[in-house]
Amino acid sequence: MRITSMKAFFFLSLLFFAGPSMATDTIFPGQALSGNQTIRSDGGTFELGFFTPGNSSNYYIGMWYGRLPTKTVVWVANRDQPLSDPSSSTLQLSHDGRLVLLKESRTEIWSTDVNSTTPNSTIAVLLDNGNLVVRGRSNSSSVLWQSFDHPTDTWLPGGKIGDSNHGKGKIVLTPWRSPENPATGIFSVDVGPNGTSHILLWNHTKIYWSSGEWTGKNFVNVPELDRNYYVKNFRHVKTENESYFTYDAGVPTAVTRFLLDYTGQLKQFVWGEGFTQWTIFWTRPTLQCEVYGFCGVFSSCNNQKEPLCECMQGFEPSVLKYWELEDHSDGCVRKTPLECGNGGNDTFFVISNTVFPVDSENLTVTTSEECEKACLSNCSCTAYAYDNGCLIWKGDLFNLRKLQDDNEGGKDLHVRIAASELVETGTNTTREKATTEKVTWILIGTIGGFLLLFVPDLRKATKNFSEKLGEGGFGSVFKGTLPNSTVIAVKKLKNLTQEEKTFRTEVSSIGTIQHINLVRLRGFCAEASKRCLVFDYMPNGSLEHHLFRKDSKILDWKTRYDIAVGTARGLAYLHEKCRDCIIHCDIKPENILLDAAYNPKVADFGLAKLIGRDFSRALTTMRGTRGYLAPEWLSGEAITPKADVFSYGMLLFEVVSGRRNRDLLEDGTDDYFPTRVVDVINRGDDVLTLLDSRLEGNATMEELTRACKVACWCIQDNEKDRPTMGQIVQILEGVSEVGTPPMPRFLQNLSGNPADGAINFQETSSEA
Numbered sequence: 001m002r003i004t005s006m007k008a009f010f011f012l013s014l015l016f017f018a019g020p021s022m023a024t025d026t027i028f029p030g031q032a033l034s035g036n037q038t039i040r041s042d043g044g045t046f047e048l049g050f051f052t053p054g055n056s057s058n059y060y061i062g063m064w065y066g067r068l069p070t071k072t073v074v075w076v077a078n079r080d081q082p083l084s085d086p087s088s089s090t091l092q093l094s095h096d097g098r099l100v101l102l103k104e105s106r107t108e109i110w111s112t113d114v115n116s117t118t119p120n121s122t123i124a125v126l127l128d129n130g131n132l133v134v135r136g137r138s139n140s141s142s143v144l145w146q147s148f149d150h151p152t153d154t155w156l157p158g159g160k161i162g163d164s165n166h167g168k169g170k171i172v173l174t175p176w177r178s179p180e181n182p183a184t185g186i187f188s189v190d191v192g193p194n195g196t197s198h199i200l201l202w203n204h205t206k207i208y209w210s211s212g213e214w215t216g217k218n219f220v221n222v223p224e225l226d227r228n229y230y231v232k233n234f235r236h237v238k239t240e241n242e243s244y245f246t247y248d249a250g251v252p253t254a255v256t257r258f259l260l261d262y263t264g265q266l267k268q269f270v271w272g273e274g275f276t277q278w279t280i281f282w283t284r285p286t287l288q289c290e291v292y293g294f295c296g297v298f299s300s301c302n303n304q305k306e307p308l309c310e311c312m313q314g315f316e317p318s319v320l321k322y323w324e325l326e327d328h329s330d331g332c333v334r335k336t337p338l339e340c341g342n343g344g345n346d347t348f349f350v351i352s353n354t355v356f357p358v359d360s361e362n363l364t365v366t367t368s369e370e371c372e373k374a375c376l377s378n379c380s381c382t383a384y385a386y387d388n389g390c391l392i393w394k395g396d397l398f399n400l401r402k403l404q405d406d407n408e409g410g411k412d413l414h415v416r417i418a419a420s421e422l423v424e425t426g427t428n429t430t431r432e433k434a435t436t437e438k439v440t441w442i443l444i445g446t447i448g449g450f451l452l453l454f455v456p457d458l459r460k461a462t463k464n465f466s467e468k469l470g471e472g473g474f475g476s477v478f479k480g481t482l483p484n485s486t487v488i489a490v491k492k493l494k495n496l497t498q499e500e501k502t503f504r505t506e507v508s509s510i511g512t513i514q515h516i517n518l519v520r521l522r523g524f525c526a527e528a529s530k531r532c533l534v535f536d537y538m539p540n541g542s543l544e545h546h547l548f549r550k551d552s553k554i555l556d557w558k559t560r561y562d563i564a565v566g567t568a569r570g571l572a573y574l575h576e577k578c579r580d581c582i583i584h585c586d587i588k589p590e591n592i593l594l595d596a597a598y599n600p601k602v603a604d605f606g607l608a609k610l611i612g613r614d615f616s617r618a619l620t621t622m623r624g625t626r627g628y629l630a631p632e633w634l635s636g637e638a639i640t641p642k643a644d645v646f647s648y649g650m651l652l653f654e655v656v657s658g659r660r661n662r663d664l665l666e667d668g669t670d671d672y673f674p675t676r677v678v679d680v681i682n683r684g685d686d687v688l689t690l691l692d693s694r695l696e697g698n699a700t701m702e703e704l705t706r707a708c709k710v711a712c713w714c715i716q717d718n719e720k721d722r723p724t725m726g727q728i729v730q731i732l733e734g735v736s737e738v739g740t741p742p743m744p745r746f747l748q749n750l751s752g753n754p755a756d757g758a759i760n761f762q763e764t765s766s767e768a
Contacts, residue, residue, distance in 0.1 A: 058082030162244025264291035296331020353410030517570030642719035649714025658692030
């Protein structure tokens with residue numbers, strides 16, 4: 001036994017010898033640790049001071065093994081608040097007994113947060129088991145704070161995991177973000193809900209590994225624990241105030257520790273006799289890709305490849321420098337935004353032989369094609385799979401794992417990306433090239449991805465323009481059908497003198513503008529002096545038809561409010577999201593079309609560019625338009641997007657009332673509705689009196705009030721007082737609040753003679 005003891009002593013002497021020893025293990029009141037100064041535990045096993053990890057330029061207060069040739073940090077104080085200059089920073093005891101870390105400006109960035117009632121009565125001591133304690137100077141048993149109650153990523157022998165009265169809460173391990181960044185990582189080691197098992201968590205919510213219940217000897221899922229000779233006295237301690245697990249080192253000639261690695265794996269490391277580096281003795285989960293979310297969002301994990309993590313096609317690392325440091329927790333982001341919410345096209349690419357991400361939803365469809373269509377129609381759907389049923393995923397995709405090629409358990413996952421991204425990567429065939437030969441009777445080529453048509457083709461599609469859908473100041477609209485049975489709407493533009501090349505350029509520009517609340521341009525015709533535009537057909541016609549015509553379906557309040565919000569989103573896209581700001585210039589119920597589900601689509605956007613200098617003259621002579629024009633149209637001031645905001649406000653009034661703003665009341669008296677709304681809002685009267693009587697009061701009061709207030713703000717005389725369309729969307733969606741609007745001056749002028757005043761902003765007798 002004596003020979004063994006001497007051998008152990010000799011080994012530890014060699015193992016732990018590294019540089020000069022410090023004279024103290026204690027920080028006393030009035031002393032401070034700064035620069036390269038350290039304190040060392042009484043036996044020299046642990047040392048505490050400032051350090052910088054790897055090639056980082058940041059500094060931290062940390063604790064490491066004092067006699068190992070490799071600096072292995074086991075605890076960090078200011079892990080989330082690094083320092084830049086240790087020489088001007090200090091670790092010291094405050095007057096009230098706390099251990100505090102002060103940076104260059106003497107600002108406190110970390111402390112033990114436990115006070116002493118007696119000034120200057122505490123000391124900080126680094127113990128030989130790696131526990132830093134703040135205790136009474138005259139009473140060593142009076143421990144006010146200890147690092148064992150606040151571990152970082154390392155569980156030392158004698159340390160705890162569980163619930164501690166000293167720490168006033170749970171004691172958990174959380175990893176570093178990367179080997180060079182000790183900031184709090186996304187994973188954690190905690191105890192299970194019943195307090196008798198260990199669990200690994202992602203983001204403190206998702207369990208991805210469990211030790212199983214404690215049997216008194218080992219854990220159900222870790223039966224090898226009782227054969228782990230580097231650990232002894234592994235036990236569960238439960239008192240009136242505490243419940244935790246702890247253990248002791250099992251071999252006196254070896255150093256051991258449990259580490260929650262930045263990889264999300266719980267590992268046991270050993271440095272034994274004759275070792276020249278740390279050796280991993282035990283790991284759970286065994287495979288890296290079994291760690292939930294290790295590669296972050298929109299990334300796949302492959303145990304057979306290096307590096308393990310790879311962004312999905314169409315995605316790139318969220319923060320490249322973090323990925324280079326092996327920190328994948330922020331995952332990947334799209335190279336190109338999805339086009340669904342903007343009215344554009346999305347498509348899918350296939351990841352084969354995968355284990356599906358978590359949190360899928362089941363849909364009741366019978367074919368893969370129906371599953372794909374269902375996902376495409378939902379802008380929140382980011383992926384789908386058809387495997388004896390339809391599965392879809394919404395939001396971020398987590399925990400996608402690639403399997404070996406010979407593994408028959410893998411499935412195909414279809415991940416949504418912008419169609420343009422798929423074309424650019426060359427995964428699918430590129431867009432069809434324009435052809436110089438006429439194919440059947442409809443397609444002679446494509447310009448910018450749009451159908452280029454001849455007049456005879458359109459005559460055949462529209463049955464010689466026989467079914468007119470409507471007529472406006474810029475031309476008539478006819479219904480048509482393509483050979484593949486696709487129903488279209490063809491607008492024949494009139495009084496257009498642009499040359500063909502300019503027209504094609506402008507149309508191509510308009511055609512790239514795609515949003516779910518904008519009518520989509522499908523093609524055009526430019527032959528001789530004829531100019532036509534081809535759009536998607538909207539089966540439910542215009543908002544004007546449903547609001548004002550007696551033979552139409554009465555729209556309930558929910559549908560009306562959804563139409564108001566959708567229209568605002570479409571205009572906000574035109575104003576704020578396009579490469580060049582697009583001012584619609586003619587917002588009115590006739591230009592809000594409704595698809596089969598009554599989703600609103602703003603029509604005729606971009607016509608101001610096509611019509612050019614004659615656009616203003618056309619507007620001011622157009623029946624049904626002048627009632628929506630902002631004052632600046634008639635005063636000659638510059639036209640900005642706020643002109644559309646004014647028109648939107650006038651439209652919103654009519655959505656609420658279900659009638660034109662200046663329609664006569666039943667008793668024959670004139671009543672300018674916007675004036676009524678402002679009066680009711682400012683007096684605080686019941687807004688239900690403003691609602692379309694056909695709805696019989698069935699409306700959400702909060703939404704109705706919001707809509708009325710927004711409409712009043714939209715028609716303010718000074719455009720600077722009007723909100724932007726983006727702000728309107730936020731208000732209508734309940735994200736932002738809106739105050740009480742003032743009475744516009746032009747409405748005040750109507751109080752003497754409403755009929756005379758209102759006519760200035762209403763219809764003229766001119767024909768469209």
